[in-house]
Amino acid sequence: MSDQTLMNAFAALAQPTRLAVFRLLIREGPQGLPAGEIARRLKVPQNTLSAHLAVLARGELVRSRREGRHVIYAADLEGVRRLILFLTRDCCHGKPERCEALVNALLPSCGGMSAER
Amino acid sequence: MSDQTLMNAFAALAQPTRLAVFRLLIREGPQGLPAGEIARRLKVPQNTLSAHLAVLARGELVRSRREGRHVIYAADLEGVRRLILFLTRDCCHGKPERCEALVNALLPSCGGMSAER
């Protein structure tokens, strides 16, 4: 991922409406939601939301697909993963012990998966 | 962490100079670097850098302490952790299997710690 995409992603999440959209889409999962439905739920004008969705897409945090008249937006988990990876990789760069606290704090939040590995 | 702090953190990382400062400080570890030294290394005027450091501090990504004439800046790993936690928690909210790919991708980057847990 280029630094530009990385910064686009961070910039995308630095705005209340877009943060709300991101949270919503993460919760909706891979099937996503039509642009209009997102606008309705968040009570944002459709053209304003469209601009915000474009910003999120530039940061590779959401993807869109057309289904008939609808344009469906869904979170791009690959993009999220790269963001987390960036934060984590730089964090324990060369010093795993510095990362330990991070990982320990991270795993329990993932539905008890820590017990399995 | 408030949404405002969260957005401040994302906004802080959405600018090339600040991204560079963040990377530098993460690598320098807890002892950190004086503001002037950061400015010298990144070839940024000191007053410009000072403004950027203030933005990073507002996002709780760096902390400062005074040592004599120097003001030392160091990465705030707690802040980074909260960022990662936000991204991860929202991501696997209620559906751990959705998170699995994330965590698997995450652990190997941390110096082989995955083998130990």
Added chain:
DNA sequence: TTATTGTTTCAATATTTCCAGAAACAACGA
């Protein structure tokens, strides 16, 4: 005290982002 070094704050300009009305575009049904 004065001088020196390190850093931040102030002030002003340039650039970017945010927002929403209006218009255009896209897909479908009648």
Added chain:
DNA sequence: TCGTTGTTTCTGGAAATATTGAAACAATAA
């Protein structure tokens, strides 16, 4: 074809951010 619904693009003005010279502030030494 035309009309309707869903979405994006265009446009312009308001608000926020970036940058840096100059001034102020802080700590120390002479």
